[in-house]
Amino acid sequence: MENNGWSEFEIGAMLRSFEGPATNIATTHTEDRNYSASNSFTASVADWRIEKPVFNKDYCIDCQFCWIYCPDMSIISRDKKMIGVDMDHCKGCGICVEVCPTNPKSLLMFQEQHDDEVALAEWPEKETKEK
Amino acid sequence: MSEIKKIKNLKEFSTSADRFEGANLLCPGCAHSIIVREVLNATNDDLILSAATGCLEVCTAVYPYTSWDASWIHIGFENGSTAVAGAEAMHKALKRKGRLKQDRDPKFVSFAGDGASYDIGFQWISGCFERGHNMMHVVLDNEVYANTGGQRSSSTPIGSSATTSPAGRISYGEKKNKKDMLAIMAAHGSPYVAQVAPNKWKNMIKAIQHGFEAEGPVFINAMSACTTEWKFAPEDTIAISDLATDSLVFPLYEIIDGQKLNITYRPKNVVPVEEYLAAQGRFKHLFKDQYKYLIKEWQERVDQKWDYLQRREEASV
Numbered sequence A: 001m002e003n004n005g006w007s008e009f010e011i012g013a014m015l016r017s018f019e020g021p022a023t024n025i026a027t028t029h030t031e032d033r034n035y036s037a038s039n040s041f042t043a044s045v046a047d048w049r050i051e052k053p054v055f056n057k058d059y060c061i062d063c064q065f066c067w068i069y070c071p072d073m074s075i076i077s078r079d080k081k082m083i084g085v086d087m088d089h090c091k092g093c094g095i096c097v098e099v100c101p102t103n104p105k106s107l108l109m110f111q112e113q114h115d116d117e118v119a120l121a122e123w124p125e126k127e128t129k130e131k
Numbered sequence B: 001m002s003e004i005k006k007i008k009n010l011k012e013f014s015t016s017a018d019r020f021e022g023a024n025l026l027c028p029g030c031a032h033s034i035i036v037r038e039v040l041n042a043t044n045d046d047l048i049l050s051a052a053t054g055c056l057e058v059c060t061a062v063y064p065y066t067s068w069d070a071s072w073i074h075i076g077f078e079n080g081s082t083a084v085a086g087a088e089a090m091h092k093a094l095k096r097k098g099r100l101k102q103d104r105d106p107k108f109v110s111f112a113g114d115g116a117s118y119d120i121g122f123q124w125i126s127g128c129f130e131r132g133h134n135m136m137h138v139v140l141d142n143e144v145y146a147n148t149g150g151q152r153s154s155s156t157p158i159g160s161s162a163t164t165s166p167a168g169r170i171s172y173g174e175k176k177n178k179k180d181m182l183a184i185m186a187a188h189g190s191p192y193v194a195q196v197a198p199n200k201w202k203n204m205i206k207a208i209q210h211g212f213e214a215e216g217p218v219f220i221n222a223m224s225a226c227t228t229e230w231k232f233a234p235e236d237t238i239a240i241s242d243l244a245t246d247s248l249v250f251p252l253y254e255i256i257d258g259q260k261l262n263i264t265y266r267p268k269n270v271v272p273v274e275e276y277l278a279a280q281g282r283f284k285h286l287f288k289d290q291y292k293y294l295i296k297e298w299q300e301r302v303d304q305k306w307d308y309l310q311r312r313e314e315a316s317v
């Protein structure tokens, strides 16, 4: 084998997260990023779900509990407002529903094949505590 | 020196742009990912990261994908810490020689599970801390080798059923108590060590930012509730984490300069250890008559530790 310098080495399995220069990623949201095809953002785990979260913005107080505790970066918040769920990356764990503090909840789990509009129309009423 | 990111409240924090991506293969409801998000979002600085072999590593770098939006390296089970230490040493040398293309100071962080930290990578971490690298080592402490099928590690607590210490007719499962890594790392003279939990996000951010500001090797033990091996439903990750911190099974505290201990979270209502144990399948057998005494012993251990932590805090040692 030839004696190669560092710069001649094969790079092995090096994956780029972005195409071209990637500066200030920490302050650039997903919609403005130039993801490369090897970034898992371009993949989907939607088929992992049996149940999906449905978001009802009428009751949401933008507390962001769902945003901080979603393990899959799937709660989309912009300008301090919760605006929806990223259905390509949500695994349907249900944590967001559990931590949502409103009454009724602003996020609820439904069967994956359930229609979102129907789900919203069926939304439960405010629960009153029994005395 | 870079500025500390301002995070006054959760609304402000939610404007962060994650540098960790979805469609990784971590289980639904995995706390690892919640911890990683909280750590990475605590700063806007450049990041040099590593992960030791473990769930986090195998699930976030499945060829041809990466889930990391920052420089990230994986080498082996034992050497995630030294990979980052090497990068840190190189950065320091290039900076000294004026050979850095951009004069930016990244944060150096290695992630590893309890297996890769308490057992397999232990001497490597110890070496990093002894040499005094300017880095942070974050343990995703789920108290078991979850990636390889739930074998016990030296972080597995007494009474937990693991695949290499299974509970059954003649055994209550793991027989050894969890290793006190925080004390061990503080004894290295580290400027900052802390135990944190993802459900207490504000406490966590404060600890991480404190760690980023400290000069020298910082050790963070982050409790990571594991839906698969602790055996609870994926939607309950935060509820289980609350039980862990509020029962004081996982007390949150920090030790500064290897000496000064501060308790960083005091639950308003302390819940019995029994409630924490009852919520998880790995402790199910403890509720059989023959093993119930272990629950009592566990409560006594937790009370003793809490008492010890309070006494140390008060004495400021």
Ligand code: SF4
Binding pocket: A052, A053, A069, A070, A071, A072, A073, A074, A075, A085, A089, A090, A091, A092, A093, A094, A095, A096, A097, B029
């Ligand atoms: S169900 Fe789980 S993955 Fe999906 S948005 Fe809610 S917390 Fe995130």
Ligand code: SF4
Binding pocket: A059, A060, A061, A062, A063, A064, A065, A066, A067, A082, A096, A099, A100, A101, A102, A106, A107
């Ligand atoms: S947890 Fe509920 S109320 Fe809070 S931001 Fe999310 S959906 Fe809205």
